[in-house]
Amino acid sequence: MKADEIYEDVIGRCTAVRTLRAARVVTRLYEDALREVDLTITQFTLLVTIGRAKPESISKIGEYLSIDRTTLSRNLKPLEKAGFVTRGAEGEGRRREVRLTRAGLTKLKQAYPVWLTVQNRVEKELGGDEVDDIAVALHRLHSVESILH
Amino acid sequence: MKADEIYEDVIGRCTAVRTLRAARVVTRLYEDALREVDLTITQFTLLVTIGRAKPESISKIGEYLSIDRTTLSRNLKPLEKAGFVTRGAEGEGRRREVRLTRAGLTKLKQAYPVWLTVQNRVEKELGGDEVDDIAVALHRLHSVESILH
């Protein structure tokens, strides 16, 4: 196969190229804003997910966000250190409940308006319908993983 | 604002949550396959981009892929070490042309069928139209960055 044909094919339709590039762009937009409240977008997401789900294990968080548990094990450390999240004591069995602390909730409430500003800006620029399309498409993509495995 | 309202709002429509989750899923799909030829999806993408664009600087690669030049500076190291990519000699000015070597092209040709298999599988599972929607939506998203900055 000609090299040029490979280049055009991959650049022309690789889903990974597009998705990863989009992820970089989106990450930068949200991180730019959230820096003001000293949170990364992942940390913000984790605070929300933990507050909402009160997960009985980090593995559960991982299922929802499609993050490997070993990654989460490390992602939680800055949040624990900052006192935004607590985990069940080490001794009580293997499963360790994850909980949002009062300080974590305070931080979340402080970060929410910042998130809202970026979110609204992104939706406005993309157009509501388009955001819906992305939502549907990405949700579908999320489901694909289990199908393929 | 009630905590529950924050949770539902963010989980319900955060573009970053959706995009990053999609990126993790997609990354895993492609990396699973490409492991066979000992490349990450980013490395594969870089080989294609460099081969095609023959970029006169890493900054140019970054523009196309929306990757920070400092990130690229490091991402290229494994590829240089493996002999897939060369850079203009250190002495000849600040800009250093990036080129795909013969070994890099060989590796790319070896990896292409592997990529093709995943790509076709993903497109089949998502459906062609849907992939187009994603493409359009993500391309639009890519443009947003410059609008907002």
Place this chain on the structure above:
DNA sequence: GTGATTTTGATGTATATGCACGCATATGAA
């Protein structure tokens, strides 16, 4: 041509990501 500005690049630091692996725990089978 010289000086100011911009562009380009690399390193320090910190987070994010996940695989391989080993360990602890919980569950089920006999």
Place this chain on the structure above:
DNA sequence: TTCATATGCGTGCATATACATCAAAATCAC
């Protein structure tokens, strides 16, 4: 009960990501 299997967790390792900062080079203004 005891052994085998499932599940849950953390560390070692490697890559990915980008900001702040410093240094070098290129470009522009005059």
